[in-house]
Amino acid sequence: MAVIEFINASNNTYKGMKRAINYIKNPDKTELHLVGGKDCSPDTALNEFVMTKQNFKKETGRQIIHFVQSFSPHDKATPEVINEIGKKLLEYEAFKGFQVVYVTHTDKEHLHNHFIINSVSFTTGQKWQLSKKKLEKLKEYSDELCRDYGLIVVDGAKGNHKNRGEYRAKDKEQSWKYELFLAVRQCKWCSRSKEEFISNMEKLGYKVDWSDKRKYITFTTPNGKKCRNRKLYPPKQFTKEALIKAFELNEQQATNKQLQARMEILLTVIEMISNDKSNNYKSHLPLTALEGRAKKERAIEESKGRGLDWKNGKSM
Known part of the structure; x- marks a missing residue:
């Protein structure tokens, strides 16, 4: 399945937020049709994030959450399919009420989705939090989506994968x-x-x-x-x-x-x-x-x- 990894970069400033959004939208790493937004426009996401923070007077502390969903380089899925999986992932309940920019990167051997989440909810003003238990649920949901599309299992450290025969055995046990x-x-x-x-x-x-x-x-x-x-x-x-x-x-x-x-x-x-x-x-x-x-x-x-x-x- 896809590996989900959170990026612990410095995201406590306006410049850090801008830099992260610009990075995932870099045209050298993706294509225009693989850039999307949940509850915001990817073109104006930075301003929309800031307006939400100002509206609830939550302009300090962590500004964004950045995580990556990486897939096996041995998968034959198209960037469009990987992008659709990323969009589906944002239907998970933890993202409800939060603005997110998501992009599929195609510049590496393995396809992967980047997500930038506004740390403040535009509906409640609460900060985004993900407990260890909810993180495991998110990973399980990601795994369900991958099984749905018949993708290869990615196991352990980023980049490790199981071969097709091992995937079939695992799939028969759990699907x-x-x-x-x-x-x-x-x-x-x-x-x-x-x-x-x-x-x-x-x-x-x-x-x-x-x-x-x-x-x-x-x-x-x-x-x-x-x-x-x-x-x-x-x-x-x-x-x-x-x-x-x-x-x-x-x-x-x-x-x-x-x-x-x-x-x-x-x-x-x-x-x-x-x-x-x-x-x-x-x-x-x-x-x-x-x-x-x-x-x-x-x-x-x-x-x-x-x-x-x-x-x-x-x-x-």
Whole structure:
């Protein structure tokens, strides 16, 4: 998986903040379409960071947080895919309410994402903090994203990697939980009731223990592994209440035939992937393979659409 490393440079001054942002946006290290901003524009991020600090009178102390997400040089992922993974990483709850500039660097043998976070939240004025426990959760989330895209494991010190065979063995051991997550998410939007949800999960090979006497739902995978709904991320989307609310929305917005058609299409695609000998690596994780294919294709198509913005006379 990707290695996450925090940079402990001097970030306590305006000049230090400016220098760091300019460094990650250096055109010798990246391309314009690989530069992005969360809750800010990368072109005006410095001023936006300063305005947030002034608004909450928090102009002293650490000004920014700088970290890097590095990938194996043996991966064949495009810079656009790596950039999309970086953007997805910022959906993690620790970044909520914080402005971030993110850039994919292509100047090294290994592709890597740089992130510059404003140390002050633009919604609460609180300083950004990441406990050891939350850091581990962030790394786990990063690992989930990498598994989603089928990337090679990066292990230990920066730059060390496992070969493809070792990656496959590791993936078979751990990716079942992400496959379960995808199955629950799919069946959540293909069902109109608790009973229908359980039936759809059984069609995918999963058993569901949903009792009114117990707080949590327990899922059992086709291989016998057990997992509670609170272990799926983000957990608030898979509580009993959240699932029932989704069922009610499905009842209002879709007909039974439409939901059945969704499920039938899903089962057909899963069967095709499972029987595809050329895709044997992911045949035991068909939903993971399906999502990985879709995201890679979307990233490639998006990169094709980038070019010159004729209206504004700028590169996109």
